[in-house]
Amino acid sequence: MKVRFIGTTILSFAAALVLQGAVITGVQAQEKQEAKPWFKDGEAQIVKAFEDPDRWIREDLWVETEFDSDGDGRSDRMHVDVTRPAETETEGLKLPVVYNTSPYFAGTAGNNPSYFWDVRHELGEEPKPHAHPTEIKRRGVRPIISKGHVSTWLPRGYIVVHSSSPGTGLSDGVPTIGGDNESLAPKAVIDWLCGRAKGYTTRTGNKEVKAYWSTGKVGMTGTSYNGTLPLAAATTGVEGLEAIIPVAPNTSYYHYYRSNGLVRSPGGYLGEDVDVLFDFIHSGDESKREYARKTVRDTEMKNGQDRVTGDYNDFWAGRDYLNKMDKMKAALLMSHGFNDWNVVPEHSLRIYEAARTKGLPAQIYYHQNGHGGPPPVSMMNRWFTRYLFGVENGVENDPKAWIVRENDEQGNPTSYADYPNPDASPVTLHLTKGAPEKGSLTVAKPTSQGKEALVDNYSFSAEALAKAENTDHRLIYVTPVLKEEVHLSGKTVFTIRAASSKPAVNLSVYLVSLPWNDHRGAKITDNLITRGWADLQNYKSLWDSEPLKPGRFYEMTFELQPDDQVIPAGQQIGLMIFSSDRDFTLQPEPGTELRVDLDGTSVSLPVVGGAQAWMKATGEF
The missing domain is CATH 3.40.50.1820 (Alpha/Beta hydrolase fold, catalytic domain)
Structure with missing residues (x-):
């Protein structure tokens, strides 16, 4: 031409x-x-x-x-x-x-x-x-x-x-x-x-x-x-x-x-x-x-x-x-x-x-x-x-x-070159018990961590739950303190194995950066990496839900919202699991118990540089 x-x-x-x-x-x-x-x-x-x-x-x-x-x-x-x-x-x-x-x-x-x-x-x-x-x-x-x-x-x-x-x-x-x-x-x-x-x-x-x-x-x-x-x-x-x-x-x-x-x-x-x-x-x-x-x-x-x-x-x-x-x-x-x-x-x-x-x-x-x-x-x-x-x-x-x-x-x-960053690859982290305080989030899969529970209560904001040192209303697991910054790019994938005390339960999952920024004018988004919500009743399909049998454990995998964020050195990445999110979900009467099988629960982070970058930032392999 x-x-x-x-x-x-x-x-x-x-x-x-x-x-x-x-x-x-x-x-x-x-x-x-x-x-x-x-x-x-x-x-x-x-x-x-x-x-x-x-x-x-x-x-x-x-x-x-x-x-x-x-x-x-x-x-x-x-x-x-x-x-x-x-x-x-x-x-x-x-x-x-x-x-x-x-x-x-x-x-x-x-x-x-x-x-x-x-x-x-x-x-x-x-x-x-x-x-x-x-x-x-x-x-x-x-x-x-x-x-x-x-x-x-x-x-x-x-x-x-x-x-x-x-x-x-x-x-x-x-x-x-x-x-x-x-x-x-x-x-x-x-x-x-x-x-x-x-x-x-x-x-x-x-x-x-x-x-x-x-x-x-x-x-x-x-x-x-x-x-x-x-x-x-x-x-x-x-x-x-x-x-x-x-x-x-x-x-x-x-x-x-x-x-x-x-x-x-x-x-x-x-x-x-x-x-x-x-x-x-x-x-x-x-x-x-x-x-x-x-x-x-x-x-x-x-x-x-x-x-x-x-x-x-x-x-x-x-x-x-x-x-x-x-x-x-x-x-x-x-x-x-x-x-x-x-x-x-x-x-x-x-x-x-x-x-x-x-x-x-x-x-x-x-x-x-x-x-x-x-x-x-x-x-x-x-x-x-x-x-x-x-x-x-x-x-x-x-x-x-x-x-x-x-x-x-x-x-x-x-x-x-593209989004998600082509240099990002998944790093899977596993949960170590610590409730009602903080557990840990590590590459190495610990043996027989058992189960931990939380009690639903929409009265508490997500921010309050993330900042709490000790509470029965959420579970939280944190990485080692980062020695170097970590660049996340793409979708975090969360897998949970959990049981509810009722036929239905809200499930809310946040990925946060800790310690929490409490400076004047700070917003939740200053510490929020990403988040997602799910109904455990849809563990098989989005088209067909089925009532949960109280006490029975179900496994579900879903994606949190995509993100591209650099987490600075000196911070910890925290995985917070709770039930009703008062700003987003329905608000049932408090009291539903959600039990999480730690051995069947994990989170996969999209880390730019993959396992090698994660190892440099945390000392883990």
């Missing part, structure tokens, strides 16, 4: 034809200040003529979809806004699109705990019904649905498009919280941007609107639910969606509201579930809300979400995007925080690994903070420049993983 140089980058001849003369060199742009995209160092640069908001064209419209989810006998239409440079009208300039869709743009019901499920009940017990919020009053003034992303991308030569999800704002349809219509809605908008679907000036009229200013190249980005929807669109295989940058996306509603068979709340939203989220976002047409509640919330969700067993089922499988990856073609740049306990970090990793297996262009960016946090703009710019403008900037040859180290700024990640 013939190429020509543009600034310090290379643009394929085919891409130049697609842009129809819309690209000029960096030198030309600086000299003439023409109102066309230009590139330097592999990135789209700010175009002076595109910076003035007074010259932007703003308009809204409705795009017709292929579904009727609100039962009114006509295809649902999605409300869409467009913000574009004036030159797309006056000069016939065609540009690629950065597209952001959301259920939040028109407002929400707010996070009132009285609308959440009550978590104070016995495991396996049918929960009491909960209240529902009052009507959401739509906010916003047409034609602007959102101003998000406009100031970043429009001056760099992109058109920015927003749309409201089904059943929200001025879009038709019903919210399904991961149902098919939430994938097909953004697909329809992309089809319209590529000339394959119809757009209209009004919600019910017949006057058409065409996206004559679009090159047919679309990229999507967004955070949280807004990060889930780019993935939802990409899994339809829609043509024209070239690249997505999901930030902290929820890639499986089961993994958001359950954990290895256990009913588990997302961090900060104790008692939330899919039906609560339905009420939270349902800001659509008031005349359609009763239909939506009856057909979706009170029927499909009520029957499918199953807060009694926590098992995986067809309802959850249909809301898991990992099951829909076969059609995906878009280049993927994932972003997530290792201390995101709302949408836990496994959500991004599972999709990144699937994309890599498919051979798709994929990179992952992880930082050490909580929910949200996009990659640096420069990284996003290179991604969109490569796949939307067609500039051959070599981004596909960049390192696959970018990790923000513990004391670095989020804009300054360290590159690695």
